[in-house]
Amino acid sequence: MDKLFFKCLPGLAAALLLMVACNAADQRTGQGNAAREEPASGVAVPAFVADSAYYYIERQVGFGPRVPNTEAHRQAGQWLTETMSRFADTVYVQQARVRAYDGTVLNIRNIIGAFQPEKRSRVLLCAHWDSRPYADHDPDPEKHFTPIDGANDGGSGVGVLLEIARQLQMQETGVGIDILFFDAEDYGPHRFSDRSDNDFWALGAQHWARNPHQAGYHARYGILLDMVGASGATFLREGYSMLYAPRVVRKVWDTAQRLGYGHYFLREDGGYITDDHYYINTYRNIPTINIIHLDNTTPHGFFPQWHTTGDTMEVIDARTLEVVGKTVMQVIYEER
Numbered sequence: 001m002d003k004l005f006f007k008c009l010p011g012l013a014a015a016l017l018l019m020v021a022c023n024a025a026d027q028r029t030g031q032g033n034a035a036r037e038e039p040a041s042g043v044a045v046p047a048f049v050a051d052s053a054y055y056y057i058e059r060q061v062g063f064g065p066r067v068p069n070t071e072a073h074r075q076a077g078q079w080l081t082e083t084m085s086r087f088a089d090t091v092y093v094q095q096a097r098v099r100a101y102d103g104t105v106l107n108i109r110n111i112i113g114a115f116q117p118e119k120r121s122r123v124l125l126c127a128h129w130d131s132r133p134y135a136d137h138d139p140d141p142e143k144h145f146t147p148i149d150g151a152n153d154g155g156s157g158v159g160v161l162l163e164i165a166r167q168l169q170m171q172e173t174g175v176g177i178d179i180l181f182f183d184a185e186d187y188g189p190h191r192f193s194d195r196s197d198n199d200f201w202a203l204g205a206q207h208w209a210r211n212p213h214q215a216g217y218h219a220r221y222g223i224l225l226d227m228v229g230a231s232g233a234t235f236l237r238e239g240y241s242m243l244y245a246p247r248v249v250r251k252v253w254d255t256a257q258r259l260g261y262g263h264y265f266l267r268e269d270g271g272y273i274t275d276d277h278y279y280i281n282t283y284r285n286i287p288t289i290n291i292i293h294l295d296n297t298t299p300h301g302f303f304p305q306w307h308t309t310g311d312t313m314e315v316i317d318a319r320t321l322e323v324v325g326k327t328v329m330q331v332i333y334e335e336r
Contacts (some may be wrong), residue, residue, distance in 0.1 A: 022299045037126060045333045046167040048325035050318040056083075057159035057229065058152055060129070061313055065147030066154065067133045068106040068184050077109050078206040080129060080158070082179060087165040088113030088179070089137055092213040101189045101200035108183035110204050112213045119176030124222035124286060125164065127157025128185030129202065136191035137300060139309040144192070152293075152315045154186065155305060156229030160325045167329065174336040178219065182208065182276050191286040191307075205276035209283035221248045222288030223331070224277040230303045231317035235324075236270030236294040240278050245287030253290065254332075256327045264323050270294040271301060291324060 001039045059079065064072035103327055111129070118176075123297075131150025135143045149155075161179050183204035189195040199206070222245075229295045241249050256265035277288040278292040293303050 015117070023296060043073050043334050045329050046171050048167065048329055049163060050322035050325065052166065053159040053325060054316060054318050056162040057155040057316055058313060059279055060155045060158060061149045061151050065149060066129060066131045066298060067147050068108050068130060076129070077111070080090065081111055082136060083162060084102040084111060084113040084165060087169040088115055090114040090117050094213055096207045098184060098203040100187050100203070101193065101195045101197065104182050106187060106203065110183055111181040113165055115177040116160050116172060117176060122176040122178055122219040123335060124178050124180060124219040124223060124288065125161055126180040126182060127161055127225045127274060127335040128154050128183070129158050129181040130154060130183050130186055132186040132307055134190050135207065135307060135309045138309050143309050146309055148307065148309055149312045151271065151313050152227050152229045152303060152311050156316060156321065157225035160228055161320055162211045162212060163259045163325055164329055173332050175220070180208070181230060185276055201274055202276045202279055205279045206283070209279040212284065216276060219286050221245060222280050222286050223252065223328060224275060224288060224290045226275055226290060227293040227303060228291055229316045229321050230293055231320060233264060233293045233320045234295060234305070235265050235291050236268050238270050238290045238292055238294065239272030240281065241289035242269065245289045248287055248289045252291065252327065252331055255330050259327060259330060261323045261327060268307065
């Protein structure tokens, strides 16, 4: 994505390992699979288990940088498909070949899990699962062409959505839910490249938006999660989200306020970010917002370790994962 920030004007073994990790998470948090929370709306919502989401991020990072055309990318994509297949009613794997800014042909796959596919009324949740091939904002110039772990930038959104998928398997919502993991979001031009085309970001989203997994696919609205795991995260109202889907922004931010998360979801406007949601809005006309960590105190406008080798598991805070996960779950379980 073009993450240049600017302010607006004014397998079995794996399954057993997963089961052990999730059970341990439930024991540590006191929130078992059957736990329910009933905020002011009176809607019973499954308890989001932050330790489980954290575990899913660790698994992704464990493969190494998830850069298209690498073995780590292939293995991570296979694991992600298998994991989603345990939760969703139907899984689609959309394979494609796309061309990057430098002419490299990337072998990519978008992974889509459908819950209650028979329902016509649907909500789309999404994140990107690839990681940046360059640490081009690293303070050490020697690392500017080093691939990054992408624990927060990529991994965190996927981790939150996998935990939501796990809960959706056990308790249905009143509408159909689609969880979409986009590929090749972060293979945009290197910081020091002479190419600056925004459309070289979010290549997987562009492909899906032009060629959805189901002909004529539509959803009521969409929510994109990007960089939702760092300690002390602040989520401002991103520009394209306000332009194309202001009602969805209000719905999500009002829900966060009700849950007591107003110090995370700030009622402040952020910059316009060319991210996956931009193409869902412009190509598919699905009003989609971006919950993304924006920070006015850094030179680039994102969390301090953005596009550096420091984007590791040390950045991830289970509390932030919980805040985002509980907010999104409250929103979708209130849909009728």
